[in-house]
Amino acid sequence: VIKFVTTLAEVSDGEVRAGGTDLSERRRSGVAATDVYDLRDVAGLDTLVVDGSGARIGAKVTVAAVGSHAQVMGGWRGFGMAAAGLATPQIRNVATVGGNLAQRPRCWYFRDPGSVCLKKGGGECLARAGDHLYHAVFDLSPCVAVHASTLACALLAYDGSVVVYRPPLLAPPRVKRAEVRSMAEFLGDGRDPQEENALEDGDLVTEVRLGAPVAGEKATYYRAIARARAEWPLVEVVARRWDGGARVAVGGVANVPLRLENVERAIMAGASATEAAEIATQGATPLPMTRYKVDVLRGAVLTALEELA
Amino acid sequence: MRAPGGPAAFFALECAIDELAHALGKDPVALRRAWDDSPFRAELWDWVEALPAWKDRPRGAQTGRFRRGVGLAMASWFYIIEPSTQVKLRLENGELVAETGSQDIGNGGRSVVARAVEGILGIAPRVVYGDSDLVHGPLCGGSRGTASLAPAAEDAARQLAAELERWAARVRRVRNPEVGGGAIAHAKGSIAWDEVLKEAPRIEVVGRRKADRGGWYLPMVIGGTAFGRQLGVAIAVTEVEVDTRIGRVRATGAWSAVSAGRIVTPELARSQVQGSVVQGIGYALYEERRFCPRSHRMITRGLEDYRVAGIGDSPPVEVFFGTRERPEVEGGAIGLAEVATAPLCASVGNAVFAATGWRPTDIPIRPERVLAGVRA
Numbered sequence: 129v130i131k132f133v134t135t136l137a138e139v140s141d142g143e144v145r146a147g148g149t150d151l152s153e154r155r156r157s158g159v160a161a162t163d164v165y166d167l168r169d170v171a172g173l174d175t176l177v178v179d180g181s182g183a184r185i186g187a188k189v190t191v192a193a194v195g196s197h198a199q200v201m202g203g204w205r206g207f208g209m210a211a212a213g214l215a216t217p218q219i220r221n222v223a224t225v226g227g228n229l230a231q232r233p234r235c236w237y238f239r240d241p242g243s244v245c246l247k248k249g250g251g252e253c254l255a256r257a258g259d260h261l262y263h264a265v266f267d268l269s270p271c272v273a274v275h276a277s278t279l280a281c282a283l284l285a286y287d288g289s290v291v292v293y294r295p296p297l298l299a300p301p302r303v304k305r306a307e308v309r310s311m312a313e314f315l316g317d318g319r320d321p322q323e324e325n326a327l328e329d330g331d332l333v334t335e336v337r338l339g340a341p342v343a344g345e346k347a348t349y350y351r352a353i354a355r356a357r358a359e360w361p362l363v364e365v366v367a368r369r370w371d372g373g374a375r376v377a378v379g380g381v382a383n384v385p386l387r388l389e390n391v392e393r394a395i396m397a398g399a400s401a402t403e404a405a406e407i408a409t410q411g412a413t414p415l416p417m418t419r420y421k422v423d424v425l426r427g428a429v430l431t432a433l434e435e436l437a
Numbered sequence: 438m439r440a441p442g443g444p445a446a447f448f449a450l451e452c453a454i455d456e457l458a459h460a461l462g463k464d465p466v467a468l469r470r471a472w473d474d475s476p477f478r479a480e481l482w483d484w485v486e487a488l489p490a491w492k493d494r495p496r497g498a499q500t501g502r503f504r505r506g507v508g509l510a511m512a513s514w515f516y517i518i519e520p521s522t523q524v525k526l527r528l529e530n531g532e533l534v535a536e537t538g539s540q541d542i543g544n545g546g547r548s549v550v551a552r553a554v555e556g557i558l559g560i561a562p563r564v565v566y567g568d569s570d571l572v573h574g575p576l577c578g579g580s581r582g583t584a585s586l587a588p589a590a591e592d593a594a595r596q597l598a599a600e601l602e603r604w605a606a607r608v609r610r611v612r613n614p615e616v617g618g619g620a621i622a623h624a625k626g627s628i629a630w631d632e633v634l635k636e637a638p639r640i641e642v643v644g645r646r647k648a649d650r651g652g653w654y655l656p657m658v659i660g661g662t663a664f665g666r667q668l669g670v671a672i673a674v675t676e677v678e679v680d681t682r683i684g685r686v687r688a689t690g691a692w693s694a695v696s697a698g699r700i701v702t703p704e705l706a707r708s709q710v711q712g713s714v715v716q717g718i719g720y721a722l723y724e725e726r727r728f729c730p731r732s733h734r735m736i737t738r739g740l741e742d743y744r745v746a747g748i749g750d751s752p753p754v755e756v757f758f759g760t761r762e763r764p765e766v767e768g769g770a771i772g773l774a775e776v777a778t779a780p781l782c783a784s785v786g787n788a789v790f791a792a793t794g795w796r797p798t799d800i801p802i803r804p805e806r807v808l809a810g811v812r813a
Contacts, residue, residue: 157738236727236736243734258729259736261805352683354804355723356749360741362683362804420684420805423812427682 137295187226203341209349235273271321281379405430440775451510451783508787512779539574559619580772588768593644684804696759699769717781719746
């Protein structure tokens with residue numbers, strides 16, 4: 129790993145390949161054209177360990193392995209369901225946990241090799257002024273593409289963290305090379321339209337961590353999609369409820385997954401699922417074509433909370 | 438894109454007729470039967486009216502999150518022939534080989550040739566396909582494959598049978614030889630096919646696709662393509678479940694009745710119709726080519742953004758083939774793939790109306806449209 133990140137640090141640009149489900153598609157279309165640094169031959173990063181303190185999931189563990197892991201499903205059901213519910217079986221069998229977190233957004237302008245959008249250094253967000261049927265409901269960034277990572281949404285709901293390796297050359301003296309970041313730190317403030325997280329050049333996600341399971345917790349994942357499978361969520365929800373606590377995070381609605389603390393507080397204060405779902409839409413700033421997603425958001429949160437009741 | 442323009446056209450027409458039936462308070466089947474004089478469709482209507490899914494469909498207003506509805510629609514579609522279609526049949530080196538320069542992209546033309554020859558000789562040839570050096574075969578498209586290939590293959594098989602009968606009479610000196618059932622029967626017994634293959638001389642014949650009785654719909658053949666004088670007909674019945682909370686429509690059952698004359702390869706014809714239904718559901722619910730309103734660039738560049746129906750979106754499909762024959766058509770078989778997909782969008786739209794009382798007027802029937810429609 130150290131050798132790999134050292135190499136990464138020495139190149140000006142380059143992308144890390146893990147499962148390749150995102151990168152290969154962008155390379156084929158021509159959207160990505162930099163060198164590829166393949167994690168295939170890097171030893172380790174592929175174990176999933178569950179013990180009394182929680183779970184440590186290597187960046188190269190496949191999404192399918194997480195989604196079918198009995199202990200993960202037992203201790204962190206919402207996270208396991210999210211892994212089992214995203215994309216397709218073929219994708220899940222190849223895609224990795226680290227790759228899912230670091231993948232690029234699925235905006236059709238960003239993916240079009242002939243369009244130079246804000247994310248690719250252009251002057252404006254082409255979706256904002258153009259076709260944004262599947263874009264943001266909470267308009268938090270100049271770029272209105274939604275964050276693509278389902279696992280980031282789930283980790284946000286589980287107060288999970290990410291281990292990031294920093295290249296030694298860039299690491300300040302006496303700072304450990306490996307750094308544990310909360311999901312909020314990992315995602316950053318989302319203000320930079322060119323970035324979907326706070327990783328810097330040369331950073332490598334090596335591990336995802338979940339704290340000890342909460343006893344008696346009920347949790348679920350709900351993905352609002354129009355087709356049965358194989359679709360990016362219109363809205364996705366990870367919800368948890370336990371004696372004395374609640375967590376709700378949503379994806380597909382903004383340039384970062386959002387934790388809905390106002391909904392959590394309402395649940396704790398005894399609000400009904402319907403009332404809490406209504407609160408989930410507070411502060412929504414839909415674009416002209418995404419007004420329907422406010423309804424989908426309300427419906428998705430309601431469905432998830434009903435499942436916990 | 439199958440049956441170009443058809444799904445959208447029948448969506449408009451057949452949803453309007455459904456609306457008319459609703460406005461008049463009439464049964465949608467009874468209303469259509471009152472003016473539909475197609476003898477081919479009559480037996481399809483009988484089948485539809487006997488379907489439990491149709492007879493016992495939910496009626497009246499529903500209020501829950503999930504609402505079920507059953508809708509139906511009909512369609513007619515022309516059929517196409519390539520009159521220059523040929524099938525060459527060779528008996529050589531102890532093997533029977535059929536050749537034609539068509540392609541098989543999963544549509545099963547190769548099986549049609551094998552089955553048509555087998556129907557006459559009682560033995561299936563090895564079929565060589567997909568090479569433009571071979572005799573002319575039809576392209577894949579426009580529901581023309583079976584209707585073009587089967588008669589040409591049968592013509593070749595009949596010629597080969599005649600050659601073999603001449604050989605049997607002259608060389609083997611048998612009386613009244615007759616090819617069929619994988620042997621040459623004659624007055625005093627039969628010559629087994631293995632023996633025929635071993636002993637018969639090299640024979641090569643070329644079968645042609647003769648014109649239908651009464652000719653073509655248009656007098657001329659345009660670009661190698663002729664339009665037949667008859668219409669394939671179909672009726673689609675679709676059951677949907679509408680999730681009014683997130684606006685999702687899901688097809689939960691489909692029944693497809695098609696009258697296309699003789700069905701040459703029943704199992705492949707059935708799977709063609711099943712594929713047509715799945716594709717039709719894709720048109721109704723997911724597929725749309727979108728262009729940026731400013732740059733006019735197409736932004737649905739791949740299958741991630743141009744959404745097609747997947748296996749999880751495919752309901753169980755029951756298929757019924759009308760039995761009415763088409764003796765005017767050479768070979769008796771006409772195309773069925775396009776006519777089977779043409780009424781699907783409309784049947785889905787009518788099912789959504791039956792479930793929700795909201796009439797979709799745009800396809801695909803996506804969440805934003807359903808939510809707006811159901812809330813209105």
